[in-house]
């Protein structure tokens with residue numbers, strides 16, 4: 001664990017966050033935590049039974065829940081689980097009202113505070129400590145990264161703010177900030193992800209007429225959605241140093257962290273250090289999720305931040321989603337307990353999952369070469385991603401017979417598209433759809449620059465002229481990959497041929 005000096009970063013808080021009034025019931029609940037002997041007429045019963053809420057647990061019509069999940073005590077648990085089917089060894093976790101449980105059901109099913117039940121919160125903290133060892137940070141449960149990230153936008157985003165993000169972004173999330181009056185400033189990317197020099201150029205060149213200088217950077221550092229890129233440690237250090245120089249808060253949305261496939265296998269775990277692990281100032285808010293390593297329907301994740309931001313996030317959660325559902329919290333607490341997977345078992349599972357996704361990725365790349373790149377004369381190309389689930393396929397749109405490369409000679413000054421590449425990509429997407437293939441065009445993810453706020457140093461080609469990519473996933477079965485890539489190869493061949 002590195003040493004740190006958390007800074008006072010409260011000037012980053014939104015007026016919404018500053019104006020929020022704490023949920024008064026939760027404040028009382030916090031007080032009675034120190035008084036287990038009190039008689040509860042405020043809620044259901046005495047503290048011993050029900051620390052936080054009514055109705056009384058004796059009226060819950062649930063006695064026990066059981067979760068049967070893969071055993072992780074041997075070699076390659078994901079392989080065993082998928083290949084042996086119902087015969088695969090499993091482990092039974094249970095939480096009940098009567099027998100000892102890591103998180104007894106009668107407690108799990110009650111209201112709790114925004115950070116989650118302490119037992120479940122501790123389980124998430126164990127994971128964060130093991131993988132990131134951040135100094136002076138607190139973990140709080142979320143309903144997954146979507147929930148966590150959008151809460152961060154409300155914590156920090158102000159109407160009129162310009163916030164920074166990867167230029168191709170998961171728009172489902174970035175769009176969530178639009179109704180708050182937040183605008184996005186896209187930061188150029190290359191095959192290594194966000195380019196630190198471009199980030200610094202934007203900040204150095206920011207002028208007063210452009211409004212408040214960006215104070216938040218939202219980024220997906222591993223297996224970025226959609227480009228599949230992963231920031232290496234040098235870029236992470238540079239970006240963190242820029243964040244320190246320009247006083248940025250980094251929102252590190254990292255659902256693909258556990259799915260990293262670096263070229264060399266290094267033990268004990270070959271994962272690139274997170275921004276959180278570099279954070280000495282308390283300027284990183286990190287989001288982790290169980291969606292990509294266990295199941296998205298669990299709706300469980302956790303957020304790690306300084307205690308100051310934690311307090312504000314809890315206030316927001318206490319007055320909105322309250323906390324993840326009790327069954328999920330019981331599951332997490334049991335999973336990480338000695339009678340469940342424990343930390344070692346969890347680590348074996350994610351290591352094995354990495355192996356499985358690496359196999360799928362390699363299969364995808366092999367079939368892509370065979371069914372798309374070679375037969376079309378390399379009209380499309382792709383690099384194997386080092387993390388995540390996505391392959392970013394470049395289409396050589398400039399080789400299309402109807403491609404026009406110089407539509408708008410004023411383009412350089414105005415930031416408008418200079419080519420008809422975007423229209424051709426739209427046509428290609430529709431042709432794929434007609435042939436029964438759904439593949440996502442880059443235009444869906446592109447964050448356009450605001451023409452009125454072109455950065456002084458911005459020499460980049462407009463994003464519309466660089467959106468000649470398609471996002472595909474290798475998360476599916478081999479059969480789906482083969483069929484999908486076969487269609488893609490045929491459609492591209494025909495599209496360029498006529």
Ligand SMILES: Cc1ncc(COP(=O)(O)O)c(C=O)c1O
Nearest residue numbers: 144145146170220225253289291
């Ligand atoms: C970058 C990114 N952030 C967040 C999410 C949502 O994750 P969760 O299921 O944890 O809400 C996804 C994927 O669905 C994603 O790709």
